[in-house]
Amino acid sequence: xxxxxxxxxxxxxxxxxxxxxxxxxxxxxxxxxxxxxxxxxxxxxxxxxxxxxxxxxxxxxxxxxxxxxxxxxxxxxxxxxxxxxxxxxxxxxxxxxxxxxxxxxxxxxxxxxxxxxxxxxxxxxxxxxxxxxxxxxxxxxxxxxxxxxxxxxxxxxxxxxxxxxxxxxxxxxxxxxxxxxxxxxxxxxxxxxxxxxxxxxxxxxxxxxxxxxxxxxxxxxxxxxxxxxxxxxxxxxxxxxxxxxxxxxxxxxxxxxxxxxxxxxxxxxxxxxxxxxxxxxxxxxxxxxxxxxxxxxxxxxxxxxxxxxxxxxxxxxxxxxx
Amino acid sequence: xxxxxxxxxxxxxxxxxxxxxxxxxxxxxxxxxxxxxxxxxxxxxxxxxxxxxxxxxxxxxxxxxxxxxxxxxxxxxxxxxxxxxxxxxxxxxxxxxxxxxxxxxxxxxxxxxxxxxxxxxxxxxxxxxxxxxxxxxxxxxxxxxxxxxxxxxxxxxxxxxxxxxxxxxxxxxxxxxxxxxxxxxxxxxxxxxxxxxxxxxxxxxxxxxxxxxxxxxxxxxx
Numbered sequence: 254x255x256x257x258x259x260x261x262x263x264x265x266x267x268x269x270x271x272x273x274x275x276x277x278x279x280x281x282x283x284x285x286x287x288x289x290x291x292x293x294x295x296x297x298x299x300x301x302x303x304x305x306x307x308x309x310x311x312x313x314x315x316x317x318x319x320x321x322x323x324x325x326x327x328x329x330x331x332x333x334x335x336x337x338x339x340x341x342x343x344x345x346x347x348x349x350x351x352x353x354x355x356x357x358x359x360x361x362x363x364x365x366x367x368x369x370x371x372x373x374x375x376x377x378x379x380x381x382x383x384x385x386x387x388x389x390x391x392x393x394x395x396x397x398x399x400x401x402x403x404x405x406x407x408x409x410x411x412x413x414x415x416x417x418x419x420x421x422x423x424x425x426x427x428x429x430x431x432x433x434x435x436x437x438x439x440x441x442x443x444x445x446x447x448x449x450x451x452x453x454x455x456x457x458x459x460x461x462x463x464x465x466x467x468x469x470x471x472x473x474x475x476x477x478x479x480x481x482x483x484x485x486x487x488x489x490x491x492x493x494x495x496x497x498x499x500x501x502x503x504x505x506x507x508x509x510x511x512x513x514x515x516x517x518x519x520x521x522x523x524x525x526x527x528x529x530x531x532x533x534x535x536x537x538x539x540x541x542x543x544x545x546x547x548x549x550x551x552x553x554x555x556x557x558x559x560x561x562x563x564x565x566x567x568x569x570x571x572x573x574x575x
Numbered sequence: 576x577x578x579x580x581x582x583x584x585x586x587x588x589x590x591x592x593x594x595x596x597x598x599x600x601x602x603x604x605x606x607x608x609x610x611x612x613x614x615x616x617x618x619x620x621x622x623x624x625x626x627x628x629x630x631x632x633x634x635x636x637x638x639x640x641x642x643x644x645x646x647x648x649x650x651x652x653x654x655x656x657x658x659x660x661x662x663x664x665x666x667x668x669x670x671x672x673x674x675x676x677x678x679x680x681x682x683x684x685x686x687x688x689x690x691x692x693x694x695x696x697x698x699x700x701x702x703x704x705x706x707x708x709x710x711x712x713x714x715x716x717x718x719x720x721x722x723x724x725x726x727x728x729x730x731x732x733x734x735x736x737x738x739x740x741x742x743x744x745x746x747x748x749x750x751x752x753x754x755x756x757x758x759x760x761x762x763x764x765x766x767x768x769x770x771x772x773x774x775x776x777x778x779x780x781x782x783x784x785x786x787x788x789x790x791x792x793x794x795x796x797x
Contacts (some may be wrong), residue, residue, distance in 0.1 A: 418678070421780045423717050423769065425680050435680040437720055454677055455771070455778040499785035503717060503765040530683040530701045 277344070284336045289329035296324055306466045309489060309510065312389075312396035312481040313466030319388045323381055330374065398451060398469025398477040401539065407480050412446040415439070416537070419451070419458030419471035422500035424491055431520045433537040434527040439491060439508035442516035443483050451477040452540050458497050462508060464489035471495075476539035483510040607652035607788040609795065610644045618662045619758075621655060624749075625712050625725060625768075627671040629789070630737030637783040638671060638712075638772050640790060641739050649739035653766075653792025661758050662688075665714065665723075668742040669750040670735045671772070673709035673727010681713050681769045684754065686721035692754035694726050702726055712768040714752075716794060719759060722769065726750045758796050767791030 301321045306313045347353070354360050389395055390405035399405065416427035418435070427435045441447055451460045451469045458471040460479075464487075469479040486509075493504035511519070524531070535541065576584075612619045622643040629639040629651070641649045657663050676682055683701045684692045691700050702724045704710045711727035728734060728748045735747035742749060768790040771779030783789035 420678060420769075421771070421778070421784070422767070423715075425678070435678075437685065437717075437722075455780060498780060499787075500765060500767055500791065506717070527683070530679060533679045533682065533701070533703050533705065535679075 277340075281337060281340055284340065285329070285333050288336060289332045292328045292332055293325050296328060297321070300324075305463075307464050309464045309485045309487060310396070310466050310481040310483045313464060314484070315388045315391075316396075316466045319385050322384065322388075326377060326381065330377070396465065396467040396469075396479050396481045398479045401476040401478060403478050403480070407446045407448075407482070409446045412448040412480065413442065414448050414450060415441070416539075417449050417451040417460045417469075417471065418541075419453040419455075419460065419493065419497075419504075421455050421498050422493070422504040424460070424493075424504065424506055427534075427537060428520060428524075429537040431524045432528070432531055433534065434524050434531045435534055436523055436527060437506065438523070439506070440516055440519050441483050441508065441510050442513040443486050443510050445513065446480060446482045449479045449481070450539060451479060454541060456497050457495050458493045458504070459495035461492045461494040462489055463492065465508075468494060474540050486510045486512065607654055607792075608650060609654040609656055610642045610650055610652060611656045612645060612658075614658055614661055618664055619657045620664045620666070621657065622666045622668075623714075624649070624668040624738070624740060624742070625671050626736070626738040626740055627711075627734055628736045628738075634783070634786075634789075636774065637786075637789055638774065639738060639783060639788075640768070640792070651738070651788060653788055653790075654795065655792070656795040656797060657758050659758055659761050659796050662755055663758050664755045665753065667714060667723075667725055667752045668740070669711050669725040669728070669752060670740045670747060671711040671727060672730035672732075672734060673704070673707075673711040674730075674770075675709050676704040676724075677771060679704055681715070681722055682710060682724050684723050686716070686719055687723060687754040687756050689755075692723045692752055695751055710770060712770050712772055712790070714766065715769050716764050716766040718764055719756070721756055721766075723752060723754050725752050758794075761796050764794045764796065765791065766794055 301324075304317045304320050306316060308314045308317065344350075389397065395403070395405050414429050416429065418425045418427065423437070424439070425435050425437055426439045427433055449460065449462075449467060449469060451471045452475060453471040453473045455473060457473070459468065460471050461468045462481075465481050465483065467479050467481050469477045471477065489508045489510065491506050491508055493501055495501075497504065612621060624641050624643070625639070626641065627638055628636050631651075639651065640653050642652050642655055643649050682704045684690060684699065691698050693699070694702075702710055704724070708727040708729050710724045712725045713722055714725065715722040728750060732748045733746075735749070740747055740749065742751070768784065771784065772790065773779050773782040773784040776782045776784070784791065787793070
């Protein structure tokens with residue numbers, strides 16, 4: 254960084270910019286501290302409690318907390334820039350103190366200021382990156398999808414397994430611990446960790462359970478695991494967050510977090526109710542292998558006869574696919 | 576080239592561009608007509624048919640739904656209007672062939688009155704798509720949880736290939752599926768077929784599956 258150059262003999266030793274430098278710094282500091290504290294207090298008290306996605310799960314709570322921390326630390330940075338800019342516009346305007354100094358030491362920048370700015374903002378950004386990552390994965394593992402073998406897993410040893418199947422253009426859910434029934438409804442028990450196994454039967458979708466703080470890509474042939482623990486009962490919205498065709502906008506439904514007893518009752522009743530169709534479904538598997546061949550079959554996941562009797566869409570058929 | 580020649584070429588190019596723009600805008604803004612159903616005895620009867628190929632321009636090979644208006648005419652549209660909070664009795668004549676489903680989950684009837692439908696007069700709740708002629712299409716309104724599988728006809732039969740197909744004729748095989756549901760409050764409810772039946776498109780979900788007027792549309796509730 255540049256050191257301050259010696260002042261040429263022809264230019265003033267110190268530009269007469271109104272009050273002394275210390276006075277300006279003091280004013281700026283006071284303004285910055287007061288406005289920053291006020292902005293943070295307003296945010297924490299008025300906005301913070303309503304920050305999306307809410308407090309329905311540990312993941313959502315963590316995400317909202319992360320967001321609030323980011324904002325509380327970012328506000329002073331923003332205020333600092335604005336205060337300095339407005340102060341300069343008002344106090345050092347040309348009509349008051351004359352034209353900007355050109356080719357003087359005041360126009361050459363300050364190494365101290367620049368290094369301070371770079372170091373402080375770098376430390377802040379690195380801290381927030383580390384803090385945000387830690388908060389997103391603790392204590393229940395990430396709700397963002399970690400692929401088939403998650404790195405960050407929840408502490409509970411037996412989460413409720415829910416398979417989320419995306420297909421143009423709807424979501425269905427399989428419950429392997431309840432006979433593997435598949436339904437349009439998504440119910441979850443409160444205070445129990447859930448492992449979403451997200452996959453797709455056709456194109457790429459994205460499972461976005463907004464209020465749960467869960468958003469995981471649904472890729473064909475891929476099991477994307479995301480965790481969450483509901484801590485409040487109520488409704489939540491599930492949307493597809495990946496443009497997937499004409500009816501992408503209609504690819505949503507509503508889920509519900511209920512008491513453990515209500516969930517157990519619903520799951521067992523649904524298992525009985527759907528037994529006839531569940532018997533026709535393929536065995537539960539982390540992923541399925543849909544054919545590109547839709548109209549002539551393309552069942553999942555076994556690729557055995559009598560499925561796919563003809564190659565209709567030009568896609569290569571797997572061995573044994575008929 | 577003389578000044579007149581350059582002027583003529585400019586005019587021709589501009590005219591072609593204008594024609595292109597007009598056709599493009601017209602194509603983009605095109606929507607099929609809406610069939611309006613009025614209640615009789617507090618109920619509405621909606622009648623549709625599915626055909627393996629529409630048989631007419633601009634997409635004669637595309638699979639399609641057609642809707643019968645209250646005057647008994649078949650209209651190539653998937654937009655229809657019903658009154659709110661009214662019993663809707665749906666009859667679908669299914670003229671297309673069938674196949675095993677990509678996901679048997681849609682082989683069951685959901686969301687209808689009685690959680691069932693009838694196939695050629697017999698009540699059913701689930702169709703095993705892996706046996707017989709499989710399933711040709713579904714009629715589904717996802718936001719209302721309604722889904723009914725439409726049993727397929729034999730692919731080796733002489734299937735109707737030019738719409739509209741006559742349900743009263745014995746020339747072409749078809750299945751008759753009926754079911755009822757209660758219309759919700761006012762709004763536009765998208766409905767569609769969930770069988771990836773778009774021949775010639777990747778995963779069977781392009782073309783007619785993504786074009787209003789063919790395998791999906793809107794139920795307008797007023």
